[in-house]
Amino acid sequence: MRNEIYLKVIALLLLTISPLIAQENIQLSGNVSAPHLEGASIHIINSTQKTGTVNSVSGSYKILVRENDELLFSSVQYKNVNVIITSEIISKGVLNVVLEEDLNVLAEVNISNINLTGDIAKDIANMEVVDLPVNINFGDVKNITFEADINDPAEAPRNRAFESNTIMQPGVNIMGLPGAISDLLGIKKKTPVRVYKGPVRTSSEQLRQLFQEDFFVNTLELEKDYIEDFIFYAEDQGLSILLENSNKLVLIEFLMEKSKKYKMQLSQN
Structure with missing residues (x-):
């Protein structure tokens, strides 16, 4: 029993x-x-x-x-x-x-709208050729209108839509119209209001809220007395940007990489 x-x-x-x-x-x-x-x-x-x-x-x-x-x-x-x-x-x-390699294969890119065969004579024969008058001068060439609407490569393209507009005439400052209309109607511009978002936390405060001290000591293998110094070092390497925009896994990879370089610098001093 x-x-x-x-x-x-x-x-x-x-x-x-x-x-x-x-x-x-x-x-x-x-x-x-x-x-x-x-x-x-x-x-x-x-x-x-x-x-x-x-x-x-x-x-x-x-x-x-x-x-x-x-x-x-x-x-x-x-x-x-x-x-x-x-x-x-x-x-x-x-x-x-x-692990397997992650191969990034680019899609096929067509850099020309001409199908080339490799035979120079055939390719030239298939190209569109524009016949010009024999007796011409530079002024005549400049005044010829091509499909691209660009007569001189050194000049900006002509804006044919603006040229055909009968309402907007040269000399009218259209950029000043909104302000003039506002003045006539007595509309006052709104003054932007600054919103207080609270006190700005330092990188050290943000990191210590995300990770406990064991993470710095055991994972990053840093001595306790050097934790703050390492955070200042990481801040110079772009830590503040990662704290704002990255997820936690990306932040861990960043801290592990920078801690190796930081310890290497300490050993050299």
């Missing part, structure tokens, strides 16, 4: 502890392979936990994950790959990924 009670207690403890163990981060390692990978940076981003890393020169990587996390393998010259972390991947602790 006592042994049966012990077994029930142990089973209950296992059922309670197992979900907690499943929620703990484990270090997942693996290798990224792709054509022409030498020197290319592949960003491995945990989209669920908002953390990330990059591959080494050999293509290997390490990152903390939990079950059901989503990993994004991203690079400019390769197609993105998304992987959901399963219990099988967790048990193995290894995930190898193969």
